[in-house]
Amino acid sequence: MDVRGAQRLAALACYEVLDTPREPSFDELAELAAKLCDTPIAVVNLIGDERQFFKAETGLGVRETPYDSSFCAKAILEDEFLLVPDTTQDSRFDRNPLVVGEPHIRFYAGAVLKTAEGVPIGTLCVLDYRPRDLTALQLETLRVLSRQVMAQLDLRRADRERERQYAAAQESEARYRTLFESIESGFCLAEVVQHNSAGLVDYRITDANPAFYRQTGFPEAIRGHWLRQAVPDLEEHWYETYGRVARTGDPIRFEQGSDVLGRWFDVYAFRVGSADDGRIAILFNDISARRRAEDALRSLNERLEQEVASRTAQLQLSQDIIEASVDPICAFDTDYRLIAFNQAHSDDFYRIYGHRVQIGEVFPNLFSDDQAPIIRRFMARALAGESYTVSQEFGDPDLAKSCWEVSYSPLRDPAGTVIGAFHYARDISVRLRADAELAETQEALRQAQKMEAVGQLTGGLAHDFNNLLTGMMGNLELLQLRVARGRHDDLDRFVNAAQGAGRRAASLTQRLLAFSRRQTLDPKPTDVNKLIFGLEEMLQRTVGATTDIEIVGAVGLWTAEIDAGQLENAILNLCINGRDAMPDGGKLTIETANKWIDDRTSRERDLPPGQYISLCVTDTGTGMSAETIERAFEPFFTTKPIGQGTGLGLSMIYGFARQSGGQVRIYSEIGEGTTVCIYLPRHHGDALLDIDTQTSALVDGGNGQTILVVDDEATIRHLIDEVLDDLGYTVIGAGDGAAGIKVLQSGARIDLLITDVGLPNGMNGRQVADEARRLRPGLQVLFITGFAENAAVGNGHLEPGMELLTKPFTLEALSSKVAAMLAR
Secondary structure (H helix, E strand, C coil): CCHHHHHHHHHHHHHCCCCCCCCHHHHHHHHHHHHHHCCCEEEEEEECCCCEEEEEEECCCCCCCCHHHCCHHHHCCCCCEEEECCHHHCCCCCCCHHHHCCCCCCEEEEEEEECCCCCEEEEEEEEECCCCCCCHHHHHHHHHHHHHHHHHHHHHHHHHHHHHHHHHHHHCHHHHHHHCCCCCCEEEEEEEEECCCCCCEEEEEEEECHHHHHHHCCCHHHCCCEHHHHCCCCCHHHHHHHHHHHHHCCCEEEEEEECCCCEEEEEEEEEECCCCCCEEEEEEEECHHHHHHHHHHHHHHHHHHHHHHHHHHHHHHHHHHHHHCCCCEEEEECCCEEEEECHHHHHHHHHHHCCCCCCCCEHHHHCCCCCHHHHHHHHHHHHCCCCEEEEEEECCCCCCCEEEEEEEEEEECCCCCEEEEEEEEEECHHHHHHHHHHHHHHHHHHHHHHHHHHHHHHHHHHHHHHHHHHHHHHHHHHHHHHHHCCCCCCHHHHHHHHHHHHHHHHHHHHHHHHHHCCCCCCCEEECHHHHHHHHHHHHHHHHCCCEEEEEECCCCCCEEEECHHHHHHHHHHHHHHHHHCCCCCEEEEEEEEEEEECHHHHHHHCCCCEEEEEEEEEECCCCCCHHHHHHCCCCCCCCCCCCCCCCCHHHHHHHHHHHCCCEEEEEECCCCCEEEEEEEEEECCCCCCCCCCCCCCCCCCCCCCEEEEECCCHHHHHHHHHHHHHCCCEEEEECCHHHHHHHHHCCCCCCEEEEECCCCCCCCHHHHHHHHHHHCCCCEEEEEECCCCHHHHCCCCCCCCEEEEECCCCHHHHHHHHHHHHCC
16 A cells, blocks of 8 residues: 555544444535536545445445445545546546446546545545536535535544543543533632722632633633723622622522623632632633523514414404405315305305305305306316406396306415315496496497597588689689680689689698598608708798708618608698797707617507607797697697688698508697607618609600590599590590400400599409409509509509509699500
8 A cells, every 4th residue: 555545544544434324414515516516426435445435425325336446536646626527538437337337427526535634535526427517616616515525524523532532521520620621611719809998899810711711701811810900890790799609608609691791601609718718619601692592582482472463463353354345255175165254155145046055065066057067167276276266147047146256266284285265256247237338338429429520520621622612613603704705814813713722622632531541642762851851942931031940860861661742741731830839930840860669669659669760840839738739630620720720730640650650749848849750660772763753734645545544433534535535545435344344355455544443333443453454464554543542552562564643633644644654
């Protein structure tokens, strides 16, 4: 055996640990190591003479394995630690029986157990059946736990040593009992004197055991010094008690505390020798811990008594509350038998079934045959541990059948096992009837509100259209009279006035369609910043010199797919509203920004979450009240004087934004100005370049091409016929879809189909176009409409070769569109 082996065996012999029974302190460390390192096996392994002994183990079930297969015998050769991530890949272990055979150990990590002198005696190791590694924290944890194992071994050895010393002291008690070292109690000899005639007692320690100094906290240097001088604040009762013992010779046993020393003592004092000697012996123990425990126990008992009293009062209160409840409450065991119920439960059950319930009755058996399975099913769910609320009708129809809202909860013992359940029932029949009546009332109110809105809308329409029709009809009548009288001078004035009234009617119609969100939009990818800056000059002229306009365009603003013309109208309306809110002048700020709308904000603004651009117009005007903001988007609602506003501006903006997939929000306070923000969805793509499509006259492009016009309105059909015929086209008219299809089925040449979207007799314009494309693939189609449903034209996505023209349209727009389509 080498020197290291001899040192190891000598160290193990000092610890006297080999072949000793299991001890919880070591078992707990092994279990903790396995848990923290997440391994199935952990061992406290001690290496003896050609053997290994497991002082503690978890996951193995044995206390010893053959030395030849020992991992730890190799580990103790390391300095501090041995880590083997895969034993099959390590030449020291790849043929180990525990690796190639049962239990197929694949991973080993061991922290070496060393004595204070640095002698390795074993390891704290963890093992696994799979190759793996340890984290840095797990490695450090294993090292710390190995030091704890050594601390336990050292403590165990120290305990053994103390036991031997105590045995030796017992053996020599008769010879050495006055030397005190072997006793835990404090012991001293003291000299007691009276310093003056007044009888002031003082004493000094002449001899003391070590426990005296430990338990009093006095330094050893105090020996021989008078205590009144050495400890001037020491309580007077110590002097009085010891002076009386020295004077009378009567021994005394007492418990006394010292605030100066911060301790309590159990003291026995007696005189040694004669009264003239003035010598006493004091034997005592520090009972501070016991007194603290007694105080804590006394406080605990007082607190427990208070808690018991409080709990008793709470239970009584709960019982009183349950009993006082006007709603039925009952409890039942796992056999569905009633174990408790309140008076309300007894009374209500009697009311609906005519039976007074009793403790011990099987509750479902008290119900009618059709209702018993239902209540049993409800109770079973609660007994399965479920807490829930259900509504159900119960009762004898001949007595009273009510609708009940019943809440169930399980009852559990301290271990968590379900021992029963209880239910709390409430008769909600009156509430349900009230809810039904309220719903009917609310529906009637909504209907009345709808009728009021319709009345307001139709009244406003009638007023505005009457004004416009008066302008058109009056000017046309004057035109007719002038022509009949042969007066042809100044006829343009009446024509222009009638056309102006017509354009205002068209504008009003577009606003109404925007409000209803059914206007025909022509969305295109648009650079909103560029659009706003293009309007700046016109906006400044519109709002006048007293109003300043500042445009703050966001850098990198996203593109929006919108109808640019409608957005221009919206901006113009907002600027006019802002100007009107600042009668003495002020400032308008038009600002754009990119916005991310999250889930919370989307709920606040009634928008789907996602990316949007915001366009905000802010004025420094009078502001709006909350009531005005609430009604701002209503049709024909306006705060302007009569004749200065239609009340459709904000309604049109709201309709345009919602139809474009966005939203409008108003932020305002009285006297603080107003901000109106339009939120529009982001378009992932570039804006289109501006193309000027306006013409100032009819486009004469006819070359004998044939155009089929399908429209149920004869005046529109004839108007188109006249215009296109004058331009050199051949026009075929049809009054509905069926007539148009017959023309398409014939052999007639058709170069372009113009069809209204809304046609009578069951076939709309889109269906006519689809059938035309089937009969004549590639046929050009022009839709005309004044009220376009998205679905009728493909949800805003037209196929190639299809275009859309919105009523009312100018003859120039019609001729340009037709010429452009036929030129392709």
